[in-house]
Amino acid sequence: MANKLETIDVHLHYGDFHALKGITMAIPENSVTALIGPSGCGKSTYLRLFNRMNDLIPFTRITGQVLLDGEDIYQIKSSKIDALRRNVGMVFQKPNPFPKSIFENVAYGLRVNGITDNSFIENQVEKTLHQAALWDEVKDKLKKSAFELSGGQQQRLCIARALAIEPSIILMDEPASALDPLSTGKIEDLIFELKSKYTIIIVTHNMQQAGRVSDHTGFFYLGELIEFDKTKKIFTNPAKQETENYITGRFG
Amino acid sequence: MTHLDSELKMLKADIIEMWRLVINQLDKAKDALTNFDRDLAEEVVENEKRVNSYELKIDRDCENIFALFQPVATDLRLVLATMKICNNLERIGDIAASVADFVLDADTDFNKSILEHTKILEMYAIANEMIADTLEAFDKEDTRLARTMFKRDKILDKIDEAALDRVMECIQNYPEQVRNSLLVMSMIRKLERVGDQSKNIAEEIIFYFEAKVLKHKKKKQKEGDE
Numbered sequence: 037m038a039n040k041l042e043t044i045d046v047h048l049h050y051g052d053f054h055a056l057k058g059i060t061m062a063i064p065e066n067s068v069t070a071l072i073g074p075s076g077c078g079k080s081t082y083l084r085l086f087n088r089m090n091d092l093i094p095f096t097r098i099t100g101q102v103l104l105d106g107e108d109i110y111q112i113k114s115s116k117i118d119a120l121r122r123n124v125g126m127v128f129q130k131p132n133p134f135p136k137s138i139f140e141n142v143a144y145g146l147r148v149n150g151i152t153d154n155s156f157i158e159n160q161v162e163k164t165l166h167q168a169a170l171w172d173e174v175k176d177k178l179k180k181s182a183f184e185l186s187g188g189q190q191q192r193l194c195i196a197r198a199l200a201i202e203p204s205i206i207l208m209d210e211p212a213s214a215l216d217p218l219s220t221g222k223i224e225d226l227i228f229e230l231k232s233k234y235t236i237i238i239v240t241h242n243m244q245q246a247g248r249v250s251d252h253t254g255f256f257y258l259g260e261l262i263e264f265d266k267t268k269k270i271f272t273n274p275a276k277q278e279t280e281n282y283i284t285g286r287f288g
Numbered sequence: 289m290t291h292l293d294s295e296l297k298m299l300k301a302d303i304i305e306m307w308r309l310v311i312n313q314l315d316k317a318k319d320a321l322t323n324f325d326r327d328l329a330e331e332v333v334e335n336e337k338r339v340n341s342y343e344l345k346i347d348r349d350c351e352n353i354f355a356l357f358q359p360v361a362t363d364l365r366l367v368l369a370t371m372k373i374c375n376n377l378e379r380i381g382d383i384a385a386s387v388a389d390f391v392l393d394a395d396t397d398f399n400k401s402i403l404e405h406t407k408i409l410e411m412y413a414i415a416n417e418m419i420a421d422t423l424e425a426f427d428k429e430d431t432r433l434a435r436t437m438f439k440r441d442k443i444l445d446k447i448d449e450a451a452l453d454r455v456m457e458c459i460q461n462y463p464e465q466v467r468n469s470l471l472v473m474s475m476i477r478k479l480e481r482v483g484d485q486s487k488n489i490a491e492e493i494i495f496y497f498e499a500k501v502l503k504h505k506k507k508k509q510k511e512g513d514e
Contacts, residue, residue: 221290224290224291225290225291228290228291244358247355247356247357247358248291248292248356248357249291267356268352268355268356271352271355271356272351272352272355
């Protein structure tokens, strides 16, 4: 399996704070990679490297290489950053639908990218709502406000919104932590379905979730990548004692 | 289908494949015995490695499912039952290989009269049917069929109990077949174990589908516990 993303000796500082310490990791294409670790370990910071969201935080300094399909995304022209962010969709912890209809939430990304062909937009909205396993639940109320949906449905709507502009990578920052177990199960099943077409990186505090959904897992601690391996290996026989302590709840 | 569902489906497919391989092994060992086919016996011994590989793979898959999915209720019982069924199947695989080894140890054809008088062929037929029926019970969720193992095992026990006297009679009647008579005795001892393993498998099938634990219960309770 080819590597879609790769970081080589990446260091990131927020001012004086050394948030990522020499992270080298390769993320295979069309797979799910989970990032686990205690709060403040750097996993979300690492996730945000890939769509250059850390750039938006003042006094951030990054060294090392972040490669997407072999190209260093920190060496591209500023004018190409929008294209990068179209290629790298993101889903956040709390569902954040726009104050628009269900249909317009999904169509939004297409419209802001200059697409005006209504029949294309309608097809794309239906296709991505199907992909996000939401179509059957919303097909009769596409004109209704997205806020009328449940939390779990809103999160799947946000995933549909991210998929509509056809990215190749989806970043998920604790996508199910605000949801009930049933909605969480639906999101996890969705992640499992999506990996055949997308490269997915998921940050999660829920280790069982990492086990259920991911092919590879990286364990972060104090800004360092302690261990990265196949999820089966990490959860049955991790190489590092720190990983073992964390996943068995004996941390610290 | 959820991720866990697809993992469980693959696990079931693997255990069923292992089951079929073991049934096949037992069948071939019987044919090797009745036809004194040494090539076939060697094939059975060689194929034992495949049975062992299945055991390792299924054990590893069960370990992964526990570690990654924390199954509960029916899913949990399926994984637990599969692990134990796998272990019993591997032992039946060992028995098939042992019978084939005994065939290879013989220096001449087994006299048909010995095979009939000791009732090893009758025993073999019952053992083969039992293991095949455990697979059908698992596949079709038929716990009634699984429960028939407890009575059928008793028939094997009776043949086994009478085996020593019958083998001694064979030794007296066919002095040129002493070695083979003793080999048949050893095979009978092994085949009796197939009944026990089939019974263990039946208990796991009932545990999986009905959540009932029949281990260490009296035979009448097991048969009547419907």
